[in-house]
Amino acid sequence: MNNIIKSVNLIYYSPTGTSRKIARAIGDGLKVNDLTESDITFKNNEINVFQENSLTVFVAPVYGGRIPPQFFERLGEINGNSAMCVVVVVYGNRHYDDALLELKNEVLKRGFRPIAAATFIGEHSFSRKNMPVAAGRPDHYDIGMAEHFGKEVIDKINTVANPGELYVQGNFPYKEIKPKQPVAPQSTDACCSCGLCIPACPTHAIYMDDENNIITDTDTCTLCCACVKICPNGARIFDTPFTKFLYENFSERKNPEFYF
Numbered sequence: 291m292n293n294i295i296k297s298v299n300l301i302y303y304s305p306t307g308t309s310r311k312i313a314r315a316i317g318d319g320l321k322v323n324d325l326t327e328s329d330i331t332f333k334n335n336e337i338n339v340f341q342e343n344s345l346t347v348f349v350a351p352v353y354g355g356r357i358p359p360q361f362f363e364r365l366g367e368i369n370g371n372s373a374m375c376v377v378v379v380v381y382g383n384r385h386y387d388d389a390l391l392e393l394k395n396e397v398l399k400r401g402f403r404p405i406a407a408a409t410f411i412g413e414h415s416f417s418r419k420n421m422p423v424a425a426g427r428p429d430h431y432d433i434g435m436a437e438h439f440g441k442e443v444i445d446k447i448n449t450v451a452n453p454g455e456l457y458v459q460g461n462f463p464y465k466e467i468k469p470k471q472p473v474a475p476q477s478t479d480a481c482c483s484c485g486l487c488i489p490a491c492p493t494h495a496i497y498m499d500d501e502n503n504i505i506t507d508t509d510t511c512t513l514c515c516a517c518v519k520i521c522p523n524g525a526r527i528f529d530t531p532f533t534k535f536l537y538e539n540f541s542e543r544k545n546p547e548f549y550f
């Protein structure tokens with residue numbers, strides 16, 4: 291039973307849905323009736339006033355060991371008002387490098403008090419049927435762990451009156467963000483121009499031309515692969531040597547980590 295936290299905000303950016311699953315499972319574990327979701331994958335966060343007795347759960351995927359810049363763009367101008375928060379990153383079984391530290395530092399700058407953190411594993415955006423990387427994750431076990439994490443967060447809030455500064459793994463200066471190569475997933479001959487991939491793209495990089503061909507702008511594409519995962523015909527392909535590299539080097543199962 292929790293008497294301190296009256297409301298919970300889940301704020302997540304999740305092109306392929308794994309961060310969303312983790313955010314919701316943590317929300318379930320928190321067991322607070324007043325729960326709002328702010329999915330910032332496609333639109334900006336709309337909550338900017340945070341109540342003292344609220345808890346915000348920030349969940350972001352890891353891109354190149356960092357938080358995708360779209361996460362902070364969509365977050366907009368917010369002021370945490372010293373409200374408590376939890377920071378969580380979801381990564382594709384390689385590593386989260388400096389992403390968790392970056393997320394913690396950025397929410398601190400915006401006036402939140404991080405009291406716990408966690409890392410979870412989601413199917414890698416570049417995973418393929420013949421070279422799976424964390425395929426199907428978060429799975430049943432991960433979801434159970436996320437609910438358990440939510441419960442432990444409430445336990446900490448109820449039992450620790452003045453939590454000290456939260457330690458999380460990571461280095462500063464953060465891992466450098468490499469300039470993006472001019473590549474993007476492409477539609478193959480199996481494409482029936484159904485157009486499902488168009489609204490699935492968080493950065494509006496996909497459009498249909500006058501001849502019903504699906505075109506992808508390589509500059510605005512973030513390689514999130516939401517279009518690849520949503521295509522009902524398997525007609526969207528992102529061919530990258532990175533898939534084989536990940537499959538060969540990062541297939542061994544990693545597990546969630548909690549920081550309190």
Ligand SMILES: Cc1cc2nc3c(=O)[nH]c(=O)nc-3n(C[C@H](O)[C@H](O)[C@H](O)COP(=O)(O)O)c2cc1C
Binds near residue numbers: 306309514
């Ligand atoms: C451009 C890009 C870079 C990525 N970099 C990493 C990484 O550095 N480490 C890792 O383990 N996974 C990495 N991933 C995999 C994602 O973190 C993982 O698939 C995550 O579950 C995606 O979250 P979402 O389903 O909420 O979109 C990357 C994915 C993309 C698209």
